[in-house]
Amino acid sequence: MGRRVVVVGSGTAGLATADALRSEGWEGDVVLVGAEPHEPYDRPPLSKQLLAGRWTTDRIVLRTRAALAADGVELLSGRRAIGVDTTDRTLHLDEGDDLRYDALVVATGLDARRLPFGHDLAGVHVLRTLDDALGLRAESSTARRVVVIGAGFLGCEVAATVRQAGAQVAIVDPLDLPLRNVLGPRLGTLVAEVHAGHGVDLHLGRGLASYLSDRGRVTGVVLDDGSELPADLVVVAIGATPAVQWLRGSAVPLAGPLPQDGAGGVRCDAAGRAVEAVWAVGDVAAWWSPQEGRHVRLEHRLTANQHAQVVARAITGGQPRALALVPYFWSEQYDLHLQSYGTPAGTDEVHVVEGSLARRRFLAVYLRGGRVSAVVGAGLPKALRAWVPAVAEHRLAEHRLAEQALAPDGEADGAPLRA
Amino acid sequence: MKILIDEERCIGAGQCVMAAPDVFDQREEDGVVVLLEPDPAPAQEAGARRAAALCPAAAVLLREH
Structure with missing residues (x-):
């Protein structure tokens, strides 16, 4: 039997790893396991081109199943990893299947963070997956009043997209400025002004207290000062958490929840190795940063590609690649x-x-x-x-x-x- | 090797220019990629592959002959 790399997660980090393995000359099997039913697709356009209706699903698919097969990469889509035995080098899948690996790459990404209430109401959405985006788009195209909970990058981009489609939009965030934790007060003020200039209502320094609803459908939100905002659509954009639940109880080490500990990701060394024969890449991975002296987990599209290059080289036994991993991100709002x-x-x-x-x-x-x-x-x-x-x-x-x-x-x- | 650019996807991250400055450039105003060398010489191919692998918008496509 040939040697086999199993990549868990068929998002961009997983796909980039499969590609990089082939570029590095890996001749064994590559199996890409994806929990979502789709071919690998690009996530950044979900809140922008796809939500706006400018791009179709075809446009964001990065690789078809047939193209993967032509590169000798087997895609197991709609399959969820439920555990790993690092001694036997076996990945456990739902429906009881086991998959032996010689190298395992964890690329399971993130799950949208949810509020402890309200997600059972129709009209209350999160946005992480393609299915989330399609569900949101189906309603946002006719929504008249949209409330976005969370003024981070995702919330700001969603607000900009639905505002440009003509809806009345309000943003609610407990901080006093959008993006304050990342960009600080001066640029946060700029972003607030840009949204206000486009007619978005900013409710900053305010939290969500509860929803108003009628027959199971959201009709508004109540803020923590008692004020009410009507809404026929609510998008909860309050961040995301590493999809590591399936690794609990395994020998794969997980970082503590605090940002300075690696923000709940898979704890890896500076080259992405978590434990013997197991690596982690992309949003889920907290790599040791020698410069910062701590584990750093970044939710950036470029980081996924950078990680993939380093890990594929390590798995194929090539010379360790000294990549300058300068993080990069972008955001498009109006x-x-x-x-x-x-x-x-x-x-x-x-x-x-x-x-x-x-x-x-x-x-x-x-x-x-x-x-x-x-x-x-x-x-x-x-x-x-x-x-x-x-x-x-x-x-x-x-x-x-x-x-x-x-x-x-x-x-x-x-x-x-x-x- | 033939390099194809999907300009509509490009977000001006400049990763391609840093990977292969003799193959790619960026427009001044919006940073969108400018392809200097659609048919890279053999010595430029490694840089072009690195650019395609790193591009965070998947805007650089390669056709290997």
Whole structure:
């Protein structure tokens, strides 16, 4: 019997791993196990092009079953992993099947976080999977009043998409600004202004207390100050948690729930290895970061691809690949296209070094402990990319950048700096 | 090898340019990929493969001959 890699999870991290194994010359079997019934598809368009109805499902499918088969990758879709025996190197699937592996790659991604109440009501949605998105789209195309719970990236993107389709939209979040924990107050203010400018009602510093409903269908939300917002559609976008339930009780180590411990993901070394013959990639994986001295779990599309490259090389026994894993994410809300390299945090010092927030064309450098932690920008993609080496090396900020007073009007804080 | 670009998917992450600067560039205004070399030389193929593998928007497609 040939050697076999089993990849659990058929999202982009799993697919990228299968691809990378073939690129690295792996000649044994590759089996891709996916809990969803679909061929591997791309998730970022779910809240944008797919929800807006501009793209069909075909457009987001990344690889057909036939194309996978042509590369010698077997897709087991609609099958759920329920446990693993790392001694026998056996993966347990639902319906009682076992799958032997020589190497196992955990790529199970995330599950949408839910509130402890209200998800039994018609019209209350989460958005994580293609089926979620199709269900949401079926209702959002006719919805007149939409309430989005959560002003993170997903909530903001969903709000922008449904607002542009013509619905009245309200966003509710307990923090005082959208994206505050990631981007900080200055950019959070910008994002709030962009949404307000498009007529979105922002209810910030407010939590959800309960729903109003009629015959099992949501008709509104009640906020924690007692105010009521009518709604015929509610989207709960309050984050997601690693899909690791099936690994509990196995020898695969899981990180603690706190962000500084790896945020509940599969605990891996700096090359993605969790335990003998088991690796983890993508959203579910908390890789040790030598720079940060802790396990870091990132929910970024690029990270999945980066992880896949490293892990496929390790499985095939090639020279370890020294990849500079500079995280990247983007967000599209109306005509605001945010891009970020690095790991911005809401508590970082922020300096606008090019353009201006008011013109929504800017480059902002994030500093943590005087070192460059991230750059975030809009409308200046090439200038932003020039900062990647500074982010990768966590360079010390130049003195004049660190000392620059913040300009009150949101213009660049000083003369344009070169990375 | 032949490189194909799906411009509508591109989100201007610049990963392709960092992987293979002699094959890809970005437009100034929106960062969308500019294909400099649709038929890369053999020495450029590894970079092109890396670009396709890393692109977070799956906008770089390769046709291997």
